[in-house]
Each structure stands twice: as structure tokens, then as C-alpha cells.
Amino acid sequence: MRIHPDIWYRLSPRWRGLCWGVSSGLMLFGVTGVQLHIQQQQLTTQQAQHEQGAAINARLWTAVRKLFPEDDVPASMATRPFSPLEFDTGEMRMVRWQPVSAGGELVVDAVWAQIPTLFATLARRDVAVGRFTIQPEQQKLRITLQLERQNAG
Incomplete structure (x- = not known):
């Protein structure tokens, strides 16, 4: 939607400032929303990687304990x-x-x-x-x- 320049120039400075402030606020809100969405995706990915790493670590420790059973330790x-x-x-x-x-x-x-x-x-x-x-x-x-x-x- 194009606004004809005559309409913009006919507005008082107060209305132009208000329009500019509202449009800037909406753009800021949109950019912030996109950034928060990206950060949430990254956090979800990192949590999944952490859980996967913890599972791998648990499997490795189980394998190590099988290699050195506690029966070999003197009572x-x-x-x-x-x-x-x-x-x-x-x-x-x-x-x-x-x-x-x-x-x-x-x-x-x-x-x-x-x-x-x-x-x-x-x-x-x-x-x-x-x-x-x-x-x-x-x-x-x-x-x-x-x-x-x-x-x-």
C-alpha cells in the first residue's frame, strides 16, 4: 500500500511523529520476536545435544565398568x-x-x-x-x- 506524499505532508508534525513512532515500535517488536524465536530454537538444539551427550557418557561409563568389574577389587x-x-x-x-x-x-x-x-x-x-x-x-x-x-x- 503506497501512501501518496501529499497525504503525508498534509499531516501535522505531531501526527507524523506518532505514525513514525508506531511504525518504529512495530518493526522493533517484529525484530525482537524473530530474535527470541531464533534463540529459543538454538536453546532447544543445545538441550537436545546435551541430553544426547549425557546418554553417550552414561553408555561409555557402563562399558568402562564392564571392563573393570568390582569383583577385582579386594574386599x-x-x-x-x-x-x-x-x-x-x-x-x-x-x-x-x-x-x-x-x-x-x-x-x-x-x-x-x-x-x-x-x-x-x-x-x-x-x-x-x-x-x-x-x-x-x-x-x-x-x-x-x-x-x-x-x-x-
Whole structure:
């Protein structure tokens, strides 16, 4: 629909300003709606990828547990409860332990060769690692672990 220029110029400045404001607002509303729609699609895609990744991670952990069944663990080691003081040895030093109701945060300085032992010990103590980070710290590595008790129910 074309508006003849004479009609536009016959409007008072107040009406022209009002028309311009309404049309600008409608365009802004439309652009914002399109942006929100695109963001919602991206969020849905990311959530689907996250769920797919979590499912793959669960399958991989199941496969790893099948490779190393708990029957191979001596009974004396499997029955010992978790203690953060176990990680204060010669090549491994506990920096911080911050407990919470169903786990906690453990920070350890260790050499690279001790990291597999650290995870194996945690697995034997019925403690799951929710997430971890490894950062260089002088001559050793600083490992920050978010721990969760497996049978916290």
C-alpha cells in the first residue's frame, strides 16, 4: 500500500511523529520476536545435544565398568569409607576439602602418574566425580574434584 506524499505532508508534525513512532515500535517488536524465536530454537538444539551427550557418557561409563568389574577389587579396600586424608601422601597432597551434604570439593596437588590412582581410589570408595579440572601448579598439577557419594540416599 503506497501512501501518496501529499497525504503525508498534509499531516501535522505531531501526527507524523506518532505514525513514525508506531511504525518504529512495530518493526522493533517484529525484530525482537524473530530474535527470541531464533534463540529459543538454538536453546532447544543445545538441550537436545546435551541430553544426547549425557546418554553417550552414561553408555561409555557402563562399558568402562564392564571392563573393570568390582569383583577385582579386594574386599578390604571396597569396604573402607571415603576419607579425604587418604590423598595426603608423598607424591599427592590434599590442599582443601570442603564437604557438603552428599559429597564435596576436593583439591589435590599431584604428579601426573598419580592421577589414575586418584580416580581408582575414589571409585573404590563409592564416590563419583561430578566434574574435575586439572591445572599446572609449580612442579605439580592441581586437581579440583566435585565429588558425589554414590549411595547418598
